[in-house]
Amino acid sequence: MTRRSLIAGNWKMNGTRASLGELRAMVDAARGGLSASVDLLVCPPATLLSAAVEAAGEVLALGGQDCHTAASGAHTGDVSAPMLADLGARFVIVGHSERRADHGETDALVAAKAKAAWDAGLVAVICIGETEAERKGGETLSVLGRQLAASVPDGATGANTVIAYEPVWAIGTGLTPTVADVADAHAFMRRTLEERFGAGEGGAVRLLYGGSVKPSNAAELLAVANVDGALVGGASLKAADFIAICEAAPRG
Numbered sequence: 001m002t003r004r005s006l007i008a009g010n011w012k013m014n015g016t017r018a019s020l021g022e023l024r025a026m027v028d029a030a031r032g033g034l035s036a037s038v039d040l041l042v043c044p045p046a047t048l049l050s051a052a053v054e055a056a057g058e059v060l061a062l063g064g065q066d067c068h069t070a071a072s073g074a075h076t077g078d079v080s081a082p083m084l085a086d087l088g089a090r091f092v093i094v095g096h097s098e099r100r101a102d103h104g105e106t107d108a109l110v111a112a113k114a115k116a117a118w119d120a121g122l123v124a125v126i127c128i129g130e131t132e133a134e135r136k137g138g139e140t141l142s143v144l145g146r147q148l149a150a151s152v153p154d155g156a157t158g159a160n161t162v163i164a165y166e167p168v169w170a171i172g173t174g175l176t177p178t179v180a181d182v183a184d185a186h187a188f189m190r191r192t193l194e195e196r197f198g199a200g201e202g203g204a205v206r207l208l209y210g211g212s213v214k215p216s217n218a219a220e221l222l223a224v225a226n227v228d229g230a231l232v233g234g235a236s237l238k239a240a241d242f243i244a245i246c247e248a249a250p251r252g
């Protein structure tokens with residue numbers, strides 16, 4: 001099955017209106033031909049989403065970093081999936097390990113957020129990944145199996161879902177798993193999705209690797225079987241780095 005590469009930038013809690021210059025440089029690169037062969041996605045903070053959508057046009061997709069399970073209501077400070085869609089977002093990240101750690105998000109809550117995303121017509125980018133202790137304990141694949149089972153709702157398809165594998169210990173640390181370890185994790189995720197959703201949809205869901213992806217290691221990581229793109233944190237804040245990572249993606 002051919003899956004088009006998706007390079008997604010997660011700006012996390014970084015960026016002010018001045019950062020839109022970086023976004024515009026990404027958009028220029030996309031218009032210059034980059035988006036012909038690779039899908040580009042940037043998830044800025046919610047405060048920048050509206051302006052980012054205006055700057056990006058059709059060549060680069062925008063997404064939220066989280067959404068509430070409800071469409072509206074008395075939830076001070078939260079943002080709903082229909083609100084993101086209303087601004088022009090097409091994707092939303094759910095279950096990032098920083099949300100799981102900072103806000104105690106459980107697999108069940110993440111699954112409910114993914115469903116809320118689908119209901120609003122958004123693609124859910126569902127994040128999973130083991131902690132350092134779990135990796136040292138040899139539990140990586142069992143953790144991934146458990147998170148896939150409980151964080152990904154029934155009804156996932158290649159059109160409504162992207163899975164991002166982010167080892168927690170690799171996020172923002174400069175550390176990455178070996179290529180062999182990434183290959184094992186992604187092969188396991190692919191098998192698990194195909195068993196549950198069938199070869200068609202399970203084979204169509206894009207699997208991103210995330211955790212310290214940068215221009216210097218992107219080509220090696222993106223060439224691994226079943227790695228269909230990357231979820232990039234720090235390196236997505238600078239257009240030159242993000243563009244270099246996109247250029248390293250296999251063309252499809």
Ligand SMILES: O=C[C@H](O)COP(=O)(O)O
Pocket residue numbers: 010096166170171172173174210211212213231232233234235
């Ligand atoms: O969502 C992105 C990831 O958490 C990766 O962050 P990083 O590229 O800064 O390690």
